[in-house]
Amino acid sequence: MRSVIRLGGTAAASLLLALSGAVPGNAAPSAAAASAHCTGSGCVGKSPMRTGCDRHARTVRRSAEVGPLVELRFSSSCRAAWVRVTHARGGDRIEARNRGGVCRHTTCYAKTVAAGRSSAYTAMVNDKGTKAWGCLHRRNGTIVCTEAY
Structure with missing residues (x-):
């Protein structure tokens, strides 16, 4: 009973x-969108962690190279993308891009992996109505990129 x-x-x-x-x-x-603090171009240059965009993000592209893993992360609630790298070395630099050409403010955000660290992530780029991708510039001169999403 x-x-x-x-x-x-x-x-x-x-x-x-x-x-x-x-x-x-x-x-x-709608709960995902309600927890995010920005959308599309309003997310440009902001931290995915501080805005809440990381909460419902997913990896949409990965590098195919052996070595450091370069991931393009995308938040559908924020309509923004950023790059995360793991297994990198201090001094390696990652970039999140949404347009070609020189890395400039609003179309590209870069982050250098700190000495003694092996991972880092960039600020966000707009991914609403445009394609984004990520690249890793290794200290040895090798460049590894994801495909665009």
Whole structure:
């Protein structure tokens, strides 16, 4: 009898959580947008972590080279992209781009991997209505890029 009461109580609690929208992993699509502090061109040059854009981001492109992993991260709620590198060396430089040419403010954001570190991420570039990609400029002169997304 106790297990039936316990089962009934658990089912009722689950139903209440579901009706309230508080079930973990069942957030409404608008919840992602509500947690982000910027969108598209409003995210340019900002930190994906400080704006909340990293919360629902995904890796959309990866470098195919052996060595440091270069990832192009994309947030659909922010419509912005940035580059993350892991297994790099201090002095390597990563860039997030959304237009060709020289790396300039608003179209490219670069970050140098700090000495003693092996990972870093860039500020965001607009990825609403344009394509973005990422590159790693290694200290030895090698350049590794992702495909555009």
